[in-house]
Amino acid sequence: MVLYLTFKKEALIVSQEIITDVNRVADLMPTWMGKDFAFDLETTGISWVTDSILGIALSIEGERQYYVVHRHNVEQSDDTLVDTTFIPKLTLRHLFLGLFSQSDVKMIAHNSKFDMHFLLRELGIHVQGMLFDTLLASKIIDENKENGLKDLVELYASKIDMDAYAKYQDLPTYKGYKKTEFIGTPLEPAADYAMKDAEATYKLEKFFAKQLADKGLQEAYYDLWQPMIFVLFEMETKGIALNIKMVHDLMEKYQVIEQNAALEVRKAGMEMLLTTYKRLEDIPHLYWSMYRGVMPPFEDEHGPYVMEDGFRVPLMRPTERSAYRVLTFNPGSSAQLNDLVFKQTNIKLPPLVRLKTNKAGQYAVDKDNIETLLYYAGEDRPRILSEILTWKKASKFISTYLKRFIKDADPNNFYSIYTSFNQDGTNTGRLSSSGPNLQNIPSRGDVGQEARQVFIARPQHKLVVGDYSQMELRVMAHYSKDEQLLAAFAENKDLHILTGSAFAQMEYEDLLALYKSGDPRGKELRQLGKTGNFALMYGMGARKFQRYLLVNNGYEITVEEAQQWIDAFNAMYAGATAWKERVRTFILKNGYVKTISGRYRNLPDAFHRERWIRDTAVRQGINAVIQGSCGDIICSAMIGLQPALKALGGSILLQVHDELVTEVPEEQAQVAVVLMDTFMNSYGLVNKLSLPLVAEASVGDSWHDAKG
């Protein structure tokens, strides 16, 4: 089946061809070589780990488009569909290996890393050479714009000489297929869509390349973001190994904890309902769920019921004919928990302490509020509050982490899990991680220790973990030239003690001595300083700071006192305070800031008529300079580090904003430590700073060990 479509669009000839025949590809291939092209893979879904290729769309110089079909549904005469393979994978590999190995042509794609995964995993083709990614370019040109391909075509239609075309969701689908399944769309519209994507991608590159030059973003794009694609691609492909036995053990342990806590909470919840409401009919609909037990249920003089964990749980029927419903208290429901926590317990809080409220105006039933209640409950603190906290912690650990690990671990690669590191996930230029997110693995407390012990080096390997210390404060010192900060870093002072001394109106040396003497007050003040550094760097307000100290440090002060502490902080770091003022003025005048790589953070809200929206924009801008520059710096280090580690037989596995987790053959561990030191502390963008950064690397068999 060969289909030619050629039509005129203004003066431009657009040609499309669906190719299902091996020989046709072989004939055309020589005409494709040596020319810039855009490519776009169509796949069964959006997971590069589990989904597979359906076809390859190409745009040769934006003029001729092809859709090379690997697999698609074919309609039979009896209207049934047959999933048909046209050009087999092995053939595709032979046909396309040369094309993707060219070093002298531009290969353009939208979110190229995604396509590269399929090309490698399914066709064994390692994309090398001059890659241009229109998603990244769009993001770097304007981080506030939508950067989906269709959004961009709509946005820039006139610039790239293309009309908007049907969105994916608007394509026709065969019966029984979801809108998200490419194979569920008839071949012609599907291929047309794919080829337009490729064509648009090709044309966008021309426009974006010029934009990058015009806006002075070439360095940021070509030297930082584009090379990062290859670094991240290798990290993602490698994955990180799990101690799967330990995951299962933890699962068992925490399931017991969760179940025990759930039972207590459910009991307390039921009791609350039955005492609050005299009649079952008055208990809100929220608490009645479908009864799925044996029929008919028990019945006594109070009505139908069921026994659960040795307790009588009532059933009811809204009408005589409707199904039984069973009274349920679900600790995972914030609405239900709210009733239990705030109607049942009667804890008096000091007037200066305010609980957090949610959007609906209700008191939130989150960890912070419950801890605050517990703190003020005095002697007879309701045991149920701590049970709720126990349940929350255990269920979070199980559902978000343990379950996911068991589901995703790859038995063919030492039970590794694969994540995606996204370069377009943030507006500041940090990376984000998804599917699963490996940047929010617990790190504190028992759960943190257990969670990170699960991440291990493969056999005969070691994990080498490098960590910048005080990265954001150091970058702040660079930008602000704050004397206190610069001196403190130069003299290797303890920043938390320094800030703590400002709060306590003490001399640095005195607090240091107190801390070193082991006096609990020294420790407490250092902890306070630590909280302060974290909270105040970007200008947390007095209210929030007060709450924050209460929750984090159990420190009870008035809003006025909180304000005094903030003033003390701002006075101590006067240079930083002045710098923030200068940035504020700049943002309100210009509506943007730049990071150390020259990347922009645009803040249109700086011109908003409402004061607090402008203030938010200013805080975001100050944050973006610091956070974004940190992001740039660690990426720059990774670009140097990655090939160096590779030469040792190692690789970078994870990046967690100021931390790199790497893996090397065990005999190379000490060499890797030196490499990490070299690249994190003195390679690339870090050299632009007026003070050194300090990153230290250490070796271990697990993520936890290597940091301990």
Added chain:
DNA sequence: GAGTATCGCGCT
């Protein structure tokens, strides 16, 4: 049943 909004919580 699928999709969406909200809440809540893990990380730096």
Added chain:
DNA sequence: AAAGCGCGATACTC
């Protein structure tokens, strides 16, 4: 009225 994320569960809508 710190910033920046991703994700899971529930409640609700279509």
